[in-house]
Amino acid sequence: MADINRVRLRGQLIENYDGLVRKLTRRLGSSDFAYEALHETFVRLDRVTDSVTVRSPADYIFRTAINIAKDRQKAQNHRVSVAEIDALLDISDEGPDPARVAEARSEIEGFKRALAALPARPREVLHSVAVEGVPAQAVAERLQVSLRTVENDLKMALQHCADCLDHPLKRRLGGPRLRS
Template sequence: MIETNRARLCSQLVQSYDELVKQLTRRLGSSDFAHEALHEAFLRLDRVNDATPVRSPKDYIFCTAINIAKDHKKAGLRRLSAASVDVLLDLCDESPDPSRVAEARSEIEAFKRAMAQLPPRRREVLQRIAIEGRTAQEVATSLQVTTRTVETDLKHALTHCADSLSRKPVARLGGPRPRA
């Protein structure tokens, strides 16, 4: 009766198991890694066909285990280490927590109420300068008033909103700084 490659390889693995583990341990530097590679080599023996007979079953098993170990090491290089995963998990989530979101929404609503209490021109000045980012000169031209009137309206609007929000008024909102 002709023995198949798979049968010869399994028989050789059983006979030479301890010796193969020792050789693999020396080569791979880890007994656990040697056992793991040899176990996976055993699982791969099912894939061996009988088209070409295996001349040296022991060498074939050893080479298969070495190739498996190399593949595992390459795959390990592509994976993140446990320390790298911990670092990624510890990254700060910069999005605000729900309490801060609720607080910010509450302040926005309070600011809207404070703006609604302003006279129409002051509300328009505050909207255009503080929110839209226009200059006092642009706002003065569009409202057909002087720049001084716009600056005064802005000052009164900011003071009113700061008082409504229990905040300290902003002394100056942009523009060129006075020379020292």
């Protein structure tokens, strides 16, 4: 007979089914896990050939069912739910896309060129007031010019940069507040 192991193992499983369910339920903590493991075990017994030596069919079936149950528990612990996948897909990337990065780099380069084209004093005024946040009066004192000159240099520098970048210069309500 060519399928001796398969016939022996299936017969053992059918004969001792109720006892195996009780034993597996105690070991696994759930009769549902026990039934599922035995069902899968029955299916897997079709793959057992006579080349495998089975000394104790009952132990072989029990060990196979335990291994199946452990594998299922591991798989269950590593599964991601549909809700978790949906939540991950809804996460937006708040970083700029490559096109915006390239556009920003181009703007920065354009701004650097516009600054380089400015005369020294208006460039210094723009940097001091707009970048460093130095009050216009302090810039006027440092450069030994009038406050009006600092205001005019700042306006000229801002207008020049806006023109070079092809951006309209937006004026805040009430005009610029340069005095401090």
